[in-house]
Amino acid sequence: MMENAGTSSVVNTHEKEKFQKWLCVVTEAFKVLSPEQQLTTFYTLLHQCSPNQRYNFSKQISGILCQDILISLPTELLEKVCHYIDAKSLVSACCVSKEWNGLISSLSEVWYRKCYQMGIGLMKQDAVNWKTLCLAALKQIEGLHTGSAFHHRDIRASCLSLEQITGLDYCDGFLIASADDQVGIWRTDDYELIGLFSVPKRISCLKVQDAKMLAFGHSSGHITTWNLDICKESCRASLCWEYYGHTGVIMSISLSTDIDLILTGATDFMAKVWCLSTGSLVKTLSCHSHWVIQVTLLPTLDCLNSRTLYKGKHSLLTKTRDHIRIFSWPKESKNGKIFGDMNEVEKSVIEIPLNPVHNFYTPGCYVQHGKVSYVKQSMVKDDEDGNAEIVCESLATRTRVCEVYLREKVRKLLAIGEKFALILLPHSRTNKYNLLVIDMSSGNAIGGCHLPHSSSTTPDLAQIVVGETGWLDGLEQLKPNDMVIALGMLNGQIRVVKWQDHRDRLTG
Known part of the structure; x- marks a missing residue:
């Protein structure tokens, strides 16, 4: 029995070697054929296969014919490709497969740049999960777009007046309001x-x-x-x-x-x-x-x-x-x-x-980092789009370093930072947003909310005050429950808008 087993093993080895030699010869001959001859040869061999062989063949060949190009790309080339994809599409790409998620999630520099483009992480830090921060930023921007990022609250200030609240200011967690000769804090x-x-x-x-x-x-x-x-x-x-x-x-x-x-x-x-x-x-x-x-x-x-x-x-x-x-x-x-x-x-x-x-005058003028920022616009008809533009002018060179065309009628430039500007539009009886957050790099309104009418008490709108403004330089400085804006209104009312409380939204 042992002699027969040994003889069989020698024969199998010999047959394998013989087959490999034959396969090498056929492969070399196949390579020199024209594309049409190669295709004819392939079809002829395929037709000679049994149904079971064809089934096994179809499963194995799919991995060759449908090779994942993303997985095969070098990391440097993959980074370059991902830089051209917007953050929302990049997040969707992570949901395609486990392999895609692992590859794309590992590109820290790509996620950092996406955060930077959205106004997050302007001060780069190493110990941050930039993808997590990017996901949080997308949720925050979605909240700005839908208005859900803002929480509205009315303060009864009848202790000051039953008419218009005429003056407001904010400092270090305190809101100060005035009407006639009365002051409330x-x-x-x-x-x-x-x-x-x-x-x-x-x-x-x-x-x-x-x-x-x-x-x-x-x-x-x-x-x-x-x-x-x-x-x-x-x-x-x-x-x-x-x-x-x-x-x-x-x-x-x-x-x-x-x-x-x-x-x-x-x-x-x-x-x-x-x-x-x-x-x-x-x-x-x-x-x-x-x-x-x-x-x-x-x-x-x-x-x-x-x-x-x-x-x-x-x-x-x-x-x-x-x-x-x-x-x-x-x-x-x-x-x-x-x-x-x-x-x-x-x-x-x-x-x-x-x-x-x-x-025609537009209030609001701010100086920061050697630049003065203000709004220029001219009169237009009620049924026409506005032509306001935010102008940033260098005081050192006396040249315009930034012009953001808004296609809006602006009531006031409320505040401006390195990344965003906050503007107030004329009041509308519809629910159209009249408080807008403007992306200074693109000039697009990324969100806002609708505010009630507030009658002007001075040309500079002393009855309106902006709260914390650090978020205008980057959304990571946005803190839940911080005041965004307050408006003095009729009947002794103050409308306060603050950031909605979404815990750990921008913590990375």
């Missing part, structure tokens, strides 16, 4: 009223800093500043200084405790700079030919920030309906004053003409 974590007091004159505008100092512009033309003592459950306000000098209604106000200044603009065509701690007038800027409807102080601090324009100089901005003006002055002073030397401030002015058409 709310916590924004639960919107409980913690402070209520009155001032001597009717308030036209207000500004708060660090939740410690509050400044009011009054319809009588004078200004008052108040020290705030805010704790979790209550707030007390005490009069600090009164400033007299304007002969028109105060339209806008800005203050900086860091450089001890307060800046005001009024309907007397004047902007005035005051010493915050003494109440004395420091400088009058009388070069304006119309109401000064927006003023902003831009101090240079020890730590440079996005609003620093010139190293070693403080700056300020004024805006009328026809010009934006930037003034600068040395931060060092011979007499040791903390706000610097303002003697020649008017000689260093930069003027940006707005060229309004038929007195």
Whole structure:
């Protein structure tokens, strides 16, 4: 028996070797045939197979004929291909198969770029799962698109007025509102009223800093500043200084405790700079030919920030309906004053003409990273699309570095960042969005919501305030329950819009 088994094994080996030699000869002969001859040979052999052989053959050949090109691509080439695919399609591709999901999910650089394009991860970090963050960003953008990312709440402010809420400001988790000569302060974590007091004159505008100092512009033309003592459950306000000098209604106000200044603009065509701690007038800027409807102080601090324009100089901005003006002055002073030397401030002015058409003016002007951003548009008929554009102009080169055409009629540029802008459109009786989030790279509106009408109390819309704005530089800075915007309305109402609470949505 053992001899027979050994003989059989030798015969099988010999037959295998013989078959392999024959197969090599046939293969070489097959290679030199023309394509038509190869096809004829293949069909002839296939017809000679039994049904069972044909079935086995069909299963094996599918892996050769239907080879997955994605799996066979080198990683470098796969990355290049995926860079051309949008994030939503890339996520869909991950659902094709387990192999595809593993390959595409491993491309960290691709997912980082997709996050960057959507305004996530502008500050690159290594210890982040960029695909997870990208999925969260897609959900957030979908929420912006549908409006579900926003939560609306009405605050009853009848303690101030039964009519229009005329002034609003926000700082460090507190919302301050005014109507006539009444002021109310709310916590924004639960919107409980913690402070209520009155001032001597009717308030036209207000500004708060660090939740410690509050400044009011009054319809009588004078200004008052108040020290705030805010704790979790209550707030007390005490009069600090009164400033007299304007002969028109105060339209806008800005203050900086860091450089001890307060800046005001009024309907007397004047902007005035005051010493915050003494109440004395420091400088009058009388070069304006119309109401000064927006003023902003831009101090240079020890730590440079996005609003620093010139190293070693403080700056300020004024805006009328026809010009934006930037003034600068040395931060060092011979007499040791903390706000610097303002003697020649008017000689260093930069003027940006707005060229309004038929007195058509769009409020909202912001300075950051050496650029001034504002909206330009002209009058159009009610049934026509708007022609507004967001303009970003470099103050160093005096050239436009960015122009975003919106095809909308814009009521105000509310805020702007490196990635997004927040704009307010005229109110519509339909449910059309009139609060829009604009992607500055594409100019497209990525989402928004519908807001009720809020009557203008000043040309710069003092009855509207924007909350936290860090998310405009990147959505990873968006925090649940942060205030987005608040509007003063009739009947003593304040509409507050905050971010919907979606826990861990952008944590990566």
